Amino acid sequence: MSNSTSKPRRTPQGRRDSRRHTPKVNTKGIYQRAIRNSFVKLDPRVQVRNPVMFVVWIGTIITALLTINPDLFGKVTGENLRLFNGLITVILFFTLVFANFAEAVAEGRGKAQADALRSTKSDTIARKLSPDGKVQEVSSTTLRRGDIVKVIAGDIIPADGEVISGVASVDESAITGESAPVLKEPGSDIASSVTGGTKIISDELTIRVTADPGKGFIDRMIALVEGAERSKTPNEIALTVLLAVLTQVFLIVVATLPPVANYVKNPISVAILIALLVALIPTTIGGLLSAIGIAGMDRVAQFNVVATSGRAVEACGDVNTLVLDKTGTITLGNRLAEEFIPVNGHSIEDIASVALAASVFDETPEGKSIVRLAEKLGSKIDFDRTQAEGIEFSAKTRMSGTNLPNGREIRKGAVDAIKGFVRSRKGKLAADLDQAYERVSRLGGTPLAVCQNGDIYGIIYLKDIIKPGIRERFEQLRRMGVRTVMLTGDNRITASVIAQEAGVDDFIAEATPEDKIAVIQREQAEGKLVAMTGDGTNDAPALAQANVGLAMNSGTQAAKEAANMVDLDSDPTKLIDLVTIGKQLLITRGALTTFSVANDIAKYFAILPVIFTAAGLQSLNIMGLASTQSAVLSALIYNALIIPILIPLALRGVKFRPLTANQLLQRNILLYGLGGVIAPFIAIKVIDFLISAVGLA
Ligand SMILES: Nc1ncnc2c1ncn2[C@@H]1O[C@H](COP(=O)(O)OP(=O)(O)OP(=O)(O)O)[C@@H](O)[C@H]1O
Ligand SMILES: [K+]
Numbered sequence: 074m075s076n077s078t079s080k081p082r083r084t085p086q087g088r089r090d091s092r093r094h095t096p097k098v099n100t101k102g103i104y105q106r107a108i109r110n111s112f113v114k115l116d117p118r119v120q121v122r123n124p125v126m127f128v129v130w131i132g133t134i135i136t137a138l139l140t141i142n143p144d145l146f147g148k149v150t151g152e153n154l155r156l157f158n159g160l161i162t163v164i165l166f167f168t169l170v171f172a173n174f175a176e177a178v179a180e181g182r183g184k185a186q187a188d189a190l191r192s193t194k195s196d197t198i199a200r201k202l203s204p205d206g207k208v209q210e211v212s213s214t215t216l217r218r219g220d221i222v223k224v225i226a227g228d229i230i231p232a233d234g235e236v237i238s239g240v241a242s243v244d245e246s247a248i249t250g251e252s253a254p255v256l257k258e259p260g261s262d263i264a265s266s267v268t269g270g271t272k273i274i275s276d277e278l279t280i281r282v283t284a285d286p287g288k289g290f291i292d293r294m295i296a297l298v299e300g301a302e303r304s305k306t307p308n309e310i311a312l313t314v315l316l317a318v319l320t321q322v323f324l325i326v327v328a329t330l331p332p333v334a335n336y337v338k339n340p341i342s343v344a345i346l347i348a349l350l351v352a353l354i355p356t357t358i359g360g361l362l363s364a365i366g367i368a369g370m371d372r373v374a375q376f377n378v379v380a381t382s383g384r385a386v387e388a389c390g391d392v393n394t395l396v397l398d399k400t401g402t403i404t405l406g407n408r409l410a411e412e413f414i415p416v417n418g419h420s421i422e423d424i425a426s427v428a429l430a431a432s433v434f435d436e437t438p439e440g441k442s443i444v445r446l447a448e449k450l451g452s453k454i455d456f457d458r459t460q461a462e463g464i465e466f467s468a469k470t471r472m473s474g475t476n477l478p479n480g481r482e483i484r485k486g487a488v489d490a491i492k493g494f495v496r497s498r499k500g501k502l503a504a505d506l507d508q509a510y511e512r513v514s515r516l517g518g519t520p521l522a523v524c525q526n527g528d529i530y531g532i533i534y535l536k537d538i539i540k541p542g543i544r545e546r547f548e549q550l551r552r553m554g555v556r557t558v559m560l561t562g563d564n565r566i567t568a569s570v571i572a573q574e575a576g577v578d579d580f581i582a583e584a585t586p587e588d589k590i591a592v593i594q595r596e597q598a599e600g601k602l603v604a605m606t607g608d609g610t611n612d613a614p615a616l617a618q619a620n621v622g623l624a625m626n627s628g629t630q631a632a633k634e635a636a637n638m639v640d641l642d643s644d645p646t647k648l649i650d651l652v653t654i655g656k657q658l659l660i661t662r663g664a665l666t667t668f669s670v671a672n673d674i675a676k677y678f679a680i681l682p683v684i685f686t687a688a689g690l691q692s693l694n695i696m697g698l699a700s701t702q703s704a705v706l707s708a709l710i711y712n713a714l715i716i717p718i719l720i721p722l723a724l725r726g727v728k729f730r731p732l733t734a735n736q737l738l739q740r741n742i743l744l745y746g747l748g749g750v751i752a753p754f755i756a757i758k759v760i761d762f763l764i765s766a767v768g769l770a
């Protein structure tokens with residue numbers, strides 16, 4: 074029911090291979106650019122947006138001043154104060170640079186991808202048709218929504234548009250990476266939409282432009298991958314606030330130290346206080362937070378999906394319910410006529426000939442396969458095609474057919490729809506019809522009833538196969554706590570057979586296009602977040618209603634505009650991958666936050682005792698660190714280095730297992746929390762040993 078005419082959304086057999094082609098990106102260039110940007114981002118106007126790192130930034134300035142004049146805040150005693158303060162300054166400076174680098178690398182991947190896209194987009198000469206039919210050559214940048222242009226073989230299509238006449242094949246590899254040409258023709262929802270920047274390789278088309286300059290699909294994609302539209306997601310904002318609050322708390326903790334230190338006659342210098350503060354505030358997650366988000370969008374892009382916002386990617390991770398089509402999503406959707414089953418005393422030749430007559434104008438793959446099967450059985454068209462009228466299939470009527478010149482009305486379609494039609498023509502239902510239809514349904518096939526006026530001829534068996542591996546994927550989703558609901562225009566029995574075999578949690582049969590939006594609203598009323606895929610114009614409202622709407626690139630402009638993600642490969646099962654990517658993004662962020670906070674607290678307890686050893690509390694130096702100075706420097710060096718060490722994990726995401734949110738939380742607290750507590754003690758001890766060995770402090 075997602076598309077009212079044909080179903081070209083079925084993906085070719087080579088789907089698995091085509092889905093993961095990473096855009097061609099120059100990695101060496103990315104790192105060079107990222108290094109440069111790490112310094113550019115030291116600008117305080119950039120830093121102030123990240124409260125944790127801004128505290129480090131201020132700390133760096135103060136320790137730099139203390140390097141010039143160690144007595145800036147009063148007389149300080151100690152050796153090599155200039156060197157020590159200078160070292161702290163350098164380490165803090167690199168902490169900032171490393172954090173900037175994480176973000177710059179993540180952004181750089183997107184920028185490189187945008188450059189690759191931009192190279193496909195050049196100003197072209199468009200043949201604009203004026204209302205009087207004259208052709209005028211204009212630059213593609215002057216085209217406006219509603220303009221009519223003509224493109225011929227070899228041309229780059231100058232703008233997004235809708236085919237109004239002509240039939241041609243188009244190479245869409247610039248956007249999909251798929252080299253097989255796609256047939257474009259007017260009328261049908263799906264085949265009629267073209268994208269600016271793609272190339273027409275045969276024949277010619279007349280196109281109505283549907284996007285103003287700079288607002289086309291490729292422009293939107295460039296803006297997206299460049300992060301121009303990347304604003305903080307609600308979860309990121311919440312976490313940033315939490316980190317800012319933690320920073321404030323730790324600022325207070327550090328501020329309480331001087332009175333205590335003075336009391337035990339072991340005053341602590343401002344430089345050491347700053348070092349302690351930086352060690353304590355969550356710089357690891359503060360430095361990696363935006364990289365994690367950008368990497369999430371990037372992973373989505375590598376799956377050839379364009380997300381309109383980081384928010385959409387994140388929403389995927391929070392999804393509770395997945396609404397999926399049956400045909401083409403759960404099944405291969407390659408429904409072909411397998412058998413004619415006559416009823417009501419008719420012969421197999423009778424039903425074949427009526428099924429043929431019902432399908433001569435049906436351009437859907439189902440319709441064409443019925444024509445082939447009937448012709449194989451020897452049926453011939455026995456009327457004048459030019460005098461007959463084709464009745465197109467629609468998801469609403471769930472029927473198609475032909476009105477013959479002699480007044481006969483031939484229809485085929487969903488069994489209940491045909492029963493209704495027969496009743497309306499005052500015909501009677503055949504006693505053996507239900508038996509035939511149930512047999513086909515129990516095989517998981519789609520039964521189409523065929524009738525002529527009020528007379529039912531039998532059932533066409535359209536065979537369909539469940540996609541291999543889909544059951545395991547639903548099982549995975551279930552373990553993640555995601556409910557799957559299958560929606561289909563097919564009858565109850567077929568729906569229940571497929572639902573059972575595929576292992577979905579729930580299904581809705583005989584669904585009309587309106588049912589889809591009703592299901593979404595019902596789930597949302599229960600407080601659930603819903604994801605769905607769709608491609609037809611009648612899916613647009615549901616795509617907009619869903620929390621995550623994934624439109625097929627082969628779909629209509631309306632569907633693509635309503636959705637918050639577009640799949641360039643037009644593979645509806647990708648929604649399952651997106652949910653996984655979204656969950657992984659949230660888990661990565663959670664795991665690194667846990668690690669960061671655990672780390673900071675451990676660091677504090679590793680170095681605080683050493684600071685007090687000068688006051689005669691030698692017994693506190695359980696780690697046996699060489700000196701106060703080397704302990705402080707070690708903690709800070711570890712604090713800085715952990716950021717670049719974790720960049721690959723932040724970009725790639727933590728290892729993902731299909732578990733429920735609670736199980737994952739427990740696992741992560743154990744793994745990253747415990748790891749975060751232990752790691753600093755070991756690392757600080759090692760660095761302290763190295764520093765004292767080279768005699769730095
Ligand atoms: N070309 C056609 N001519 C006549 N009837 C059709 C044709 N294609 C499908 N049907 C009937 O209409 C019903 C609804 O079709 P529709 O495409 O809306 O749903 P579906 O393909 O069965 O399921 P899904 O919603 O999962 O795609 C089908 O189950 C079938 O009975
Ligand atoms: K820290």
Ligand SMILES: [Mg+2]
Nearest residue numbers: 074075076400
């Ligand atoms: Mg369908």
